[in-house]
Every structure is written in C-alpha cells, then in structure tokens.
Amino acid sequence: MDLNTIAEIVRPTERREIPAWRAGDAFLAGGTWLFSEPQNRLTRLIDLSTLGRPPLRATDAGLEIAATCTITQLENMSMPALWPVKPLIEQCCNAFLASFKIKNVATVGGNIVMSLPAGPMISLCVALGGELIIWTPDGGTRRALVIGFITGNNRNTLGPGEIVDTIHLPAAALTRRTAFRQISLTNFGRSGALIIGTLDAAGAFALTVTASTPKPYQFRFDALPGADELTARIDGEVAGKWFGDIHGLPAWRRDMTLHFAREIVAELGGGAR
Numbered sequence: 001m002d003l004n005t006i007a008e009i010v011r012p013t014e015r016r017e018i019p020a021w022r023a024g025d026a027f028l029a030g031g032t033w034l035f036s037e038p039q040n041r042l043t044r045l046i047d048l049s050t051l052g053r054p055p056l057r058a059t060d061a062g063l064e065i066a067a068t069c070t071i072t073q074l075e076n077m078s079m080p081a082l083w084p085v086k087p088l089i090e091q092c093c094n095a096f097l098a099s100f101k102i103k104n105v106a107t108v109g110g111n112i113v114m115s116l117p118a119g120p121m122i123s124l125c126v127a128l129g130g131e132l133i134i135w136t137p138d139g140g141t142r143r144a145l146v147i148g149f150i151t152g153n154n155r156n157t158l159g160p161g162e163i164v165d166t167i168h169l170p171a172a173a174l175t176r177r178t179a180f181r182q183i184s185l186t187n188f189g190r191s192g193a194l195i196i197g198t199l200d201a202a203g204a205f206a207l208t209v210t211a212s213t214p215k216p217y218q219f220r221f222d223a224l225p226g227a228d229e230l231t232a233r234i235d236g237e238v239a240g241k242w243f244g245d246i247h248g249l250p251a252w253r254r255d256m257t258l259h260f261a262r263e264i265v266a267e268l269g270g271g272a273r
C-alpha cells in the first residue's frame, strides 16, 4: 500500500551517509512488512538496500549473511561441501507464509527485526548459534546472539537508530546434522510450531523451539535425551508461556512441539521418522 505520510526517502550508499535518527524514521529493507499496513507515524524512510552489502560471504570462521540478503539469495546460495546444513536453510526459507514475490525482496535482517514468533530466519539463526552485528547510532558496533535479541512477540533489544548489519553463523554450527519439523493449521499458513534439532560430532544435541512460543527457546543436552527427560525440560521452562493466536491455540502448539521434539530425537538417533 502507499505510505502517504512519507515526505523523504534517503538512499545511503555507505554507513557515513546514514542520517542521524529522528522521530518518524524507519529503516527500509525489503519493505514487505512496512508496505503491508498503514504506518501513519512515519515521515522518512532510510533505504538499507542501497548500501550494497555483499549478501553472503563464506569464510573459515563461518557464514556472514548481510541483513539485506534476501530470502531467495540465501536459499539459492551454494555452500562448501563440508557444511551439511544446506537442507535446513532451504527448509527455513520455505517456511514463510509467502510466495516467491515476497521471498525475492524480504530480507533476513528484516525478518529478525520483525521478531514474529513465526519468523523462520529467527528459527534458522538461533538453531545455528547466530550472532548479530549491530551498528549503533554513535558510529560503533555491538554484538548480540539472536536467541537473546528476541524478547517476545514483535519485541527485541534493538534501540532507536540501531541497524542490524550482519548475521554471523559460526563454522562449527554449519557442520552439525540437523532435523526440521514445521506445522501450520492451513496449507501455506503461518507456522504454529517450527522445531529444529542439531547434533554435533561429539554427540551434543540442541533443540530449538520457535513459532509455538513468543520468543525462541533452546534446550541443550550432552547427548540425545530420552522422551521423558525432553518433555520435562521443555514443559519446565515453557509452562504457561505457549503462544496463542488465530494461527493456533497454546495447547495445540505445545502438543505439536513435544511430538516433533520426540520425532527429531528419533531421527537424529538414527531411528524411524
């Protein structure tokens, strides 16, 4: 939709051209959320796409994803053979309630900053130990793990004028085996539960719970847990905090989460799906 309160659009090509933050500003990434509903308090957009950041960079330290990398660019990237997480990346890119028209412009950073429970880039980055590199308005940077950055439904620790620049996924996480489960109440509906398990070479297991909770949770074990231990850990920490809205009731989301958690342990343990 047209945003008819916008009086100015700034298109910086490098960081020093980004204007000082003022009330009524918003950073524009893919614009898929910004242009999807009225934004009557906004008067100026600062377009991040003109910064021209390289979308993806694989190094010995891991994968650097520019916040402005689109979902399609991430989905189509070719990865070093040593990194077996490519299927997980594709599964998360396909977990949007959205067609290719959205995925071609929506960005990884925009999805994380939106901080919706059903944000699949949040699920992916939390499962792979993602860390954000954030530009602060005083010209500095700060780092924040994605799991701590999201504090609730549409809530995070980003301050006024702060920009998510890069998401770093550490190399060690990219070598893990993964298992993915996701469910929506309707075909192509918004995720009601999106659960990811990872297993490292030493046998350590981590379960990432998203979409069924307002913010991500991660449960770590030295080895694959039994069903009772797993259920007790999840219920113990999430009790009373299951997410509920038109896309799924809390009780259903809990049931799906526990069911998928057990399936994931069986899959990574080599058992039947």
Ligand SMILES: Cc1cc2nc3c(=O)[nH]c(=O)nc-3n(C[C@H](O)[C@H](O)[C@H](O)COP(=O)(O)OP(=O)(O)OC[C@H]3O[C@@H](n4cnc5c(N)ncnc54)[C@H](O)[C@@H]3O)c2cc1C
Binding pocket: 026, 027, 028, 029, 030, 031, 032, 033, 034, 035, 036, 048, 067, 068, 095, 096, 097, 098, 099, 102, 105, 106, 107, 108, 109, 110, 111, 112, 113, 114, 116, 118, 119, 120, 162, 163, 164, 165, 190, 191
């Ligand atoms: C049809 C449709 C389906 C959708 N399905 C889903 C879904 O399944 N799950 C989901 O989570 N969302 C969904 N969305 C919402 C939205 O499209 C996505 O969250 C998307 O990833 C947002 O990215 P964007 O680049 O388009 O962000 P924008 O719309 O450009 O920005 C979103 C917000 O983040 C801020 N922002 C963006 N990038 C940065 C940055 N680097 N630093 C600081 N602030 C920044 C903006 O100022 C704005 O407040 C859907 C939207 C539509 C229209």
